[in-house]
Amino acid sequence: MTSPHTPSHTLAFIGGGNMASAIIGGLIQQGTHPGQILVIEPQASARQQLMDKFQIRTLPQASEALSEAGLVIWAVKPQVFKEAAEFTKPFCSAALHLSVAAGIRSDSIAGWLGTEHVVRAMPNTPALVGLGQTGLFARPGVSTSDQAWIEHVVSTTGQYLWVQEESLLDAVTAISGSGPAYVFFFIEAMVEAGVHMGLSPEQAHQLAVGTFVGASELARSATESPAVLRERVTSKGGTTYAAITAMQASRLQDLFQDALEAARARAHELGDAFGT
16 A cells, blocks of 8 residues: 555655554555655664564664755654754655654644644554554644555554544543553553462463453444443342442542543643643
């Protein structure tokens, strides 16, 4: 699959960490030539790892080579975005920009880079195995063909959705951006409970992980709501009923909603802390 833009256009990544690697791997798997990809990454070991794995070009700092880029993907930590933008801006002001940095608002990015061609993305770590969820927001200066190019890039890591209000990306962050950690937290708790009940760690891990995988696939493919699916395995007076009743008595659902609200609020705070 080729991008909607001219094949000669380079895709440049600012930052070569896990999320950049996930997107690069997906792009190459779907037909992007490694020669079209350039990564700016200051750490020598990270550059070498990327070159060994993908046979792509890497540089330690921004340079004139970035002027080839039609799309620049920002995969840097929020606290270093502004500084990185200052060094990069002179070389790629005409490019389309896609940011996967948590919390940094598009107003800040547009101001730092001097362009309205900015899309914000909130991906999550299952992108590393092609099962990611990514929320997207485009500034008014982003064209339909630009959005199509962004969709092509992001779809290599899983599913995506567009939101019409940028503030909703904070909710995306709370639900799917941070969401894998919640799943891992529950898996940890189930494994610990299983071991406490006498299962081996390996047995408990298989059961807990396998249950999440199976239940998630069932929820994905079913036409019924999760509430209906839950009710189907919750016979009154049975084992599931005992567990659900105990969770409800502990206000687990309310506590979980409070936790997601805390994540959403923190995403907003990051924008305040590291933006303009």
